[in-house]
């Protein structure tokens with residue numbers, strides 16, 4: 048994202064964010080509802096560099112963002128070195144532990160690898176501003192929110208692809224679509 052390329056199109060964050068219509072839904076983690084096995088499956092089934100963490104599937108409010116590589120290392124470590132951890136162990140990103148039954152397997156606590164303040168914009172934020180922020184803050188991705196609900200993600204590569212597309216098209220033709 049070189050500063051010399053001006054971004055003067057009228058695109059909004061909602062036009063660039065993923066998933067697009069017809070794409071699979073955003074891959075998210077929940078802060079206390081998932082097991083080690085479920086998180087490992089999500090990692091195996093996707094190649095994304097990171098995952099937003101939300102309160103729950105019913106309440107997609109953003110809690111933070113976790114990098115894939117940190118998640119992989121932490122789960123491997125927990126499997127290897129934390130006593131009693133099994134596939135059914137809960138994975139917790141919460142500050143306080145939810146009540147667990149005494150017979151439940153020990154939880155894997157991962158709050159320490161969570162970025163609690165990932166950069167966010169709204170669906171209405173002009174891409175001109177998003178591009179400027181990516182440049183100034185050196186971001187790799189940002190999350191897109193509407194009315195407190197997490198809706199999407201924009202990566203640096205998504206922006207570069209969008210800029211390439213714009214360079215070959217009449218910017219007015221994509222206004223608010």
Ligand code: ADP
Pocket residue numbers: 064065066072073074075094095096097098099200201202203204205
């Ligand atoms: P990059 O864009 O650098 O290839 P990623 O591999 O993380 O980075 O993302 C690949 C594509 O998937 C991008 O278009 C991005 O917007 C999208 N994406 C990234 N993370 C997620 C996620 N957790 N769920 C769904 N889509 C995602």
